[in-house]
Amino acid sequence: xxxxxxxxxxxxxxxxxxxxxxxxxxxxxxxxxxxxxxxxxxxxxxxxxxxxxxxxxxxxxxxxxxxxxxxxxxxxxxxxxxxxxxxxxxxxxxxxxxxxxxxxxxxxxxxxxxxxxxxxxxxxxxxxxxxxxxxxxxxxxxxxxxxxxxxxxxxxxxxxxxxxxxxxxxxxxxxxxxxxxxxxxxxxxxxxxxxxxxxxxxxxxxxxxxxxxxxxxxxxxxxxxxxxxxxxxxxxxxxxxxxxxxxxxxxxxxxxxxxxxxxxxxxxxxxxxxxxxxxxxxxxxxxxxxxxxxxxxxxxxxxxxxxxxxxxxxxxxxxxxxxxxxxxxxxxxxxxxxxxxxxxxxxxxxxxxxxxxxxxxxxxxxxxxxxxxxxxxxxxxxxxxxxxxxxxxxxxxxxxxxxxxxxxxxxxxxxxxxxxxxxxxxxx
Ligand SMILES: *[C@@H]1O[C@H](CO)[C@@H](O)[C@H](O)[C@H]1NC(C)=O
Numbered sequence: 001x002x003x004x005x006x007x008x009x010x011x012x013x014x015x016x017x018x019x020x021x022x023x024x025x026x027x028x029x030x031x032x033x034x035x036x037x038x039x040x041x042x043x044x045x046x047x048x049x050x051x052x053x054x055x056x057x058x059x060x061x062x063x064x065x066x067x068x069x070x071x072x073x074x075x076x077x078x079x080x081x082x083x084x085x086x087x088x089x090x091x092x093x094x095x096x097x098x099x100x101x102x103x104x105x106x107x108x109x110x111x112x113x114x115x116x117x118x119x120x121x122x123x124x125x126x127x128x129x130x131x132x133x134x135x136x137x138x139x140x141x142x143x144x145x146x147x148x149x150x151x152x153x154x155x156x157x158x159x160x161x162x163x164x165x166x167x168x169x170x171x172x173x174x175x176x177x178x179x180x181x182x183x184x185x186x187x188x189x190x191x192x193x194x195x196x197x198x199x200x201x202x203x204x205x206x207x208x209x210x211x212x213x214x215x216x217x218x219x220x221x222x223x224x225x226x227x228x229x230x231x232x233x234x235x236x237x238x239x240x241x242x243x244x245x246x247x248x249x250x251x252x253x254x255x256x257x258x259x260x261x262x263x264x265x266x267x268x269x270x271x272x273x274x275x276x277x278x279x280x281x282x283x284x285x286x287x288x289x290x291x292x293x294x295x296x297x298x299x300x301x302x303x304x305x306x307x308x309x310x311x312x313x314x315x316x317x318x319x320x321x322x323x324x325x326x327x328x329x330x331x332x333x334x335x336x337x338x339x340x341x342x343x344x345x346x347x348x349x350x351x352x353x354x355x356x357x358x359x360x361x362x363x364x365x366x367x368x369x370x371x372x373x374x375x376x377x378x379x380x381x382x383x384x385x386x387x388x389x390x391x392x393x394x395x396x397x398x399x400x401x402x403x404x405x406x407x408x409x410x411x412x413x414x415x416x417x418x419x420x421x422x423x424x425x426x427x428x
Contacts, residue, residue, distance in 0.1 A: 030219035030220055030222075030223075030255070030257065030259050030260030031186070031198070031219065031220055031221060031222060031223055031259055031260055032259060033190065033195055033196075033197075033198075033223070033259075034195055034259075035195055035196075035197040035198075035223050035259065036197055036223035036224060036258075036259055036260065036261060036292075037258040037259055037322070037324070038258065038319075038320040038321070038322060038324060039224070039261050039290055039291055039292045039293060039319060039320065040086075040087055040165065040197060040223070040224065040292045040293075040294070041084045041085045041086060041087065041292070041293040041294070041316075041319075041320075042075075042085050042086055042087025042088060042089055042128075042129070042131070042293075042294050042295070043071055043075060043080075043085065043087065043088055043089065043294065043295045043296075043297075043299060044087075044089040044091055044131070044167075044266055044294045044295070044296055045063060045067070045068070045071075045089065045090055045091045046091035046092065046230070046266070046296060047231070047233065047266045047268060047271070047295070047296015047297060048233075048271065048296055048297055048298045049061060049062075049063055049067065049091075049298075050093075051063075051092060051093040051142045052093075053093055053108070053111065055110065055111055061298075062111065063090070063093055063094060063111060064111040064112065065111065065112050065113060065114060065118060065119055068088055068090065068119050068122075068123075069119070069122055070299075070300060071088055071299050071300075072088050072122060072123050072126055072128055073126075074299040074300055075088065075128065075299060076126060076128075078299065078302075078307060079307075079311055080295075080299070080310065080311065081126075081127065081128065083310075083311045083313060083316055084293075084316055084320060085293070085295070086127075086128050086129050087128070087129045087130070087131050087164065087165055087197075087294070088119075088123050088128055088129070088130055088131065089130075089131030089132070089133070089165060089167065089294065090116075090119070090130070090131060090132050090133055091133045091167065092133050092135070092140050092141055092142045092144065092169070093140075093142050093144060094107050094108065094111075094112065094116070094132070094133070094144075095107060095108065095140075095144040095145055096108050096109070096145075097144065097145070098145065099145055099150070103150060103153060104153060104157050105134070105145060105150075105154060105157055115161070116130075116132065116161040116163065117160075117161045117162065120161055120162040120163060121162075124162065129164035129165065130162070130163050130164050130165070131163065131164060131165030131166065131167060131197070131199075132158055132161075132163045132165070132166055132167070133166070133167045133168075133169065134146065134147045134154060134166070134167075134168060134169070135147065135168070135169040135170065135171050135172070135173075136148060136168065136169070136170050136171075136172075136173040136177070136178070136181045136182075136185075137170070137171055137172030137173040138172060139171075139172060140169065140171065141169055141171035141172075146171075146172065147168075147185070148173075151181070151184050151185050151188050152188045152191075154188075155185065155188035155189050155191070155192055155196075156188075156192055158189075158192075158196065159189075159192035159193070159194040159196065162194070163194075163196060164195075164196060164197060165196060165197040165198075165199060166185075166189065166196050166197070166198055166199065167199040167201075168182065168185055168198070168199065168200055168201065169201050170201045170202065170204070170205040173205070175205060175206060175209040175211065178202055178205050178206060179202065179206075179217075182200050182202045182218075182221055182222065183221050185198070186198060186221040186222070197223045197224070198221070198222050198223050198224075199222070199223065199224045199225070199226070199263065199292075200218065200221070200222035200224070200225040200226070201225070201226045202218055202221075202222065202225055203215065203218055203225050203226070203227050204225075204226045204227055204228060204229070207227065207228075212251075213227075215251065215252060215254070215255030215262075216254060216255050218255065219255045219256075219257075219260035220260075222260065223259060223260060223261070224260070224261050224262070224263040224292050225262065225263055226263045226265060227244070227245070227248075227252070227262055227263070227264065228240075228241050228244050228245075228264060228265065229241075229265075230265060231264070231265035231266055231268055231296070232268070232273070233268045233271040233272060233273035233274075233296070234268075234273040234274075235273060235274055235278050235407065237268075237273075238268065238274065238278065238281070238282050241264045241265065242264075242285055245262070245264055245289060246328075246329040246339075249326075249328040249329060252326065253326050253328060256290055256324070256325070256326035257324045257325070257326075258322070258324035259324075261290050261291065261292060261324075261326070262289065262290075262291065262326065263291060263292050264286065264289060264291050265296075266294050266295065266296030267282060267283065267286060267293060267294065267295045267296060267297070267310070268282065268296055268297065269282055269283055269295070269297065269306055269309050269310055270295065270297035270298075270299075270302035270303070270306040270307065270309075270310060271296070271297045271298075275407070276305055276306070276309070277405040277406065277407050277408030277409075278407045278408070279306055279309045280309055280386055280408055280409055280411075281355060281407060281408055281409045283309050283310070283312065283315055284315060284341075284353045284355075284385075284386075284409045284411045285341060285353065285355070285409075286319065287315045287316070287318040287319035287343070287351065287411075288318070288327035288328075288341045288342070288343045288351060288353055289326055289327060289343075290319065290321075290324060290325065290326045290327065290343070291319070293316070293319060295310065312385065312386065314383070314385040314388065314413065315385050315386075315411065318343065318345065318351040318385070318411075318413065321343075321345040321346055321351075322346055323344065323345060323346045325343060325344050325345075326343070327341060327342055327343025327344070327351065328341065328342065328343075329341050330342045330371070330372055330373055331371055331372075336363060336365060337356070337357040337358050337363070338354055338355065338356055338357065338363060338365050338367075338404065339354070339355040339357060340352065340353070340354060340355075340367075340371055340372050341353040341355060342372050342373070342374075345413070348375075348416055349413060349414055349415055349416070350372070350374060350413070350414045351385075351411065351412070351413050351414075352369075352372050352374075352411070352412050352413075352414065353409050353410070353411045353412075354367070354402060354404055354409060354410045354411075355404075355408075355409050356404035356405065356406060356407065356408055356409070357407075358406050358407075359406055359407055360406050361406055362403055362404065362405050362406060363403065363404050363406075364401055364402075364403050365401065365402050365403070365404055366399055366400075366401050367399065367400070367401075367402070368394070368396065368397050368398055368399045368400065369394060369395075369396045369397075369398075369414075370396055370397050374396055374414065374416075375396075375416070376396050376397075377396075378396065378416040378417065379393060379394065379395050379396075379416065379417050380393070380394055380395075380396070380414040380415070380416050380417075381393050381414065381415045381416075381417070382394065382412040382413075382414055383412060383413050383414075383415075384410065384411070384412055385411040385412065385413055386409075386410070386411055391412060
């Protein structure tokens with residue numbers, strides 16, 4: 001009798017302890033500043049304009065008030081804003097070479113005659129948001145004044161200018177100071193009372209030093225974080241990042257969710273390095289990865305077929321799915337050189353991508369949804385997100401064929417229907 005009571009009590013205790021553990025592991029979530037509930041979308045100057053500061057030689061392409069105004073204008077006139085892109089982000093090289101007498105940062109007055117506040121007003125008046133950049137360490141990556149010793153002051157300055165996002169880089173900072181630095185800046189940003197989306201390069205600098213970042217920890221302080229090298233406007237660079245993400249997906253996925261996402265870096269779609277198939281691949285996989293969609297192109301000269309990729313509202317909807325779950329590579333068919341990627345969406349829908357790693361030939365690929373490990377006992381309607389049409393209706397084990405262009409993808413969204421009770425499997 002006593003034994004039984006003890007057992008029951010013990011069992012209860014165990015269950016309680018377990019549920020506490022489960023509850024905790026479900027509530028270990030990230031930063032709750034109310035931002036980046038879905039991955040941020042916008043445009044960033046680094047991809048195309050790097051550190052162009054000579055406005056006499058190159059007035060059209062130097063980092064200046066005019067450039068950012070033109071990007072804001074184009075974001076609106078060419079339909080990007082309507083599709084969800086809202087951040088205009090200033091990267092490195094906006095500053096004067098020195099701080100002012102009160103040690104505050106200020107922009108190069110020739111290039112930014114109305115200050116950063118002037119650009120902030122300009123983009124806010126148009127319903128857009130402004131991002132800015134700095135670096136830990138004495139200087140920025142390109143040699144402008146860094147935030148070392150001035151984190152609190154810089155946070156206040158950015159808030160006063162009404163900045164909406166901060167990309168904090170980590171050049172010239174000893175690795176052991178990186179975690180505390182990013183956590184301090186998080187606190188200083190929070191203390192300003194202004195909601196500033198916080199983009200960290202924290203894990204990249206740890207990895208560059210051979211260390212393993214604790215992504216769950218980073219997700220408590222940062223809205224988005226860079227894991228890998230700067231992207232270049234080339235197919236090799238895009239592939240390198242895709243493969244790096246696939247190789248580390250088990251470590252990445254638990255830390256991603258609404259408010260906190262991994263950042264494989266900018267979209268280079270609309271530049272000169274990728275063809276159309278490659279552009280669709282980057283866009284599709286960035287959607288699967290729940291990655292920020294920050295374009296690194298010159299919006300003023302994006303060709304219409306590439307703009308169509310960037311404005312594909314079906315793919316954007318996958319990227320912005322409110323469940324915020326990061327997708328992953330599901331299979332590699334090394335014989336046919338085809339990869340399968342999948343992301344779970346709200347309402348038991350899925351986005352799936354077939355990626356052709358062949359660089360020259362189109363591949364006619366025979367497969368079934370079993371390979372994508374979709375739940376059985378359902379049938380699935382497939383909509384092709386780039387061809388923008390219904391593709392077919394399949395049972396999980398039913399085979400179908402798709403042709404995939406070299407370096408390209410076929411991307412589908414599934415809607416499932418439960419099988420009727422009297423349904424008989426022809427297989428099994
Ligand atoms: C500051 O942090 C608190 C607690 O995490 C959060 O509720 C609040 O929204 C944050 N405020 C800003 C301005 O980020």
